[in-house]
Amino acid sequence: MGLPEIVTVMTHASPDTTAGKTLSLIDSKLAMGWMHTARFFTTAAQLNQLPKVEVPEIAFVGRSNAGKSTAINTLTQQKQLAFASKKPGRTQHINLFSLGKQGVTDAVLADLPGYGYAAVSRTDKERWQRVMLNYLMSRESLSAVVLLCDPRLGLTELDEALLDAIRPRVEQGLKFLIVLTKADKLTRAEQAKILSITKLNAGGGEVRLFSALKKQGVDDVAQLLWHWCHPEGLPQAGLPQAGMPQAAPVTQATPADGTPTQNQP
Numbered sequence: 001m002g003l004p005e006i007v008t009v010m011t012h013a014s015p016d017t018t019a020g021k022t023l024s025l026i027d028s029k030l031a032m033g034w035m036h037t038a039r040f041f042t043t044a045a046q047l048n049q050l051p052k053v054e055v056p057e058i059a060f061v062g063r064s065n066a067g068k069s070t071a072i073n074t075l076t077q078q079k080q081l082a083f084a085s086k087k088p089g090r091t092q093h094i095n096l097f098s099l100g101k102q103g104v105t106d107a108v109l110a111d112l113p114g115y116g117y118a119a120v121s122r123t124d125k126e127r128w129q130r131v132m133l134n135y136l137m138s139r140e141s142l143s144a145v146v147l148l149c150d151p152r153l154g155l156t157e158l159d160e161a162l163l164d165a166i167r168p169r170v171e172q173g174l175k176f177l178i179v180l181t182k183a184d185k186l187t188r189a190e191q192a193k194i195l196s197i198t199k200l201n202a203g204g205g206e207v208r209l210f211s212a213l214k215k216q217g218v219d220d221v222a223q224l225l226w227h228w229c230h231p232e233g234l235p236q237a238g239l240p241q242a243g244m245p246q247a248a249p250v251t252q253a254t255p256a257d258g259t260p261t262q263n264q265p
């Protein structure tokens, strides 16, 4: 059986046409290099403990065991980064990671606790659903949501509830991507099928197949996130781009309460 067209799409950069214009492609090395700068910024148990940030924030959400930590580690090419979120005391926290070259933060990744974990008490589950929905609906700096989904399970009830919660913000411009993880566990025909079904249910959001094991979709997702956080594109060396806004001033994210950040080396 020949490769379905979809697989070709997965392995090549695709222009971001969501804003109605085609942005120039960027080198996947640039996007992967940028993802690799991810470093631990801070952790918070609830929304009002999160620092205000003035750069785009991308939230990674998903059912427990969907492959979220593995995907974050693969995208950032760091073995332990998101597993820090699984350390005792941090599993129920929103963990923030800074992104940006030369130590200048130009975006933040937010790793939200996986939901639906069977061993968690009902009260804890409900509390976490509230914290998460509250975050998704009201976090000002939130620019994009990446929903990790194991395609063998499909979108669960909680995934659907999350989609419903963010729909009004998606209509107002919040970017949205469904990452179908563990694609290596599916045949090519199954991948093509689940991709088209999920696209129909994605309500205008992006959908990508992803395998940490086979490194499928990694460059593509990294490039999409790069474009979302740099809508102005690459500044041309030394020259302001005609008709393009200057790159937004980059502010180092600092906790609102002035507490020192817990940056790791």
Ligand code: GDP
Binding pocket: 062, 063, 064, 065, 066, 067, 068, 069, 070, 071, 114, 181, 182, 183, 184, 185, 210, 211, 212, 213, 214
């Ligand atoms: P999380 O709870 O969503 O953070 O999920 P994890 O990243 O811990 O992954 C859950 C399980 O799925 C682990 O056993 C991973 O090894 C496995 N897994 C994650 N990504 C992949 C993948 O791309 N391919 C395969 N085959 N297994 C994966």
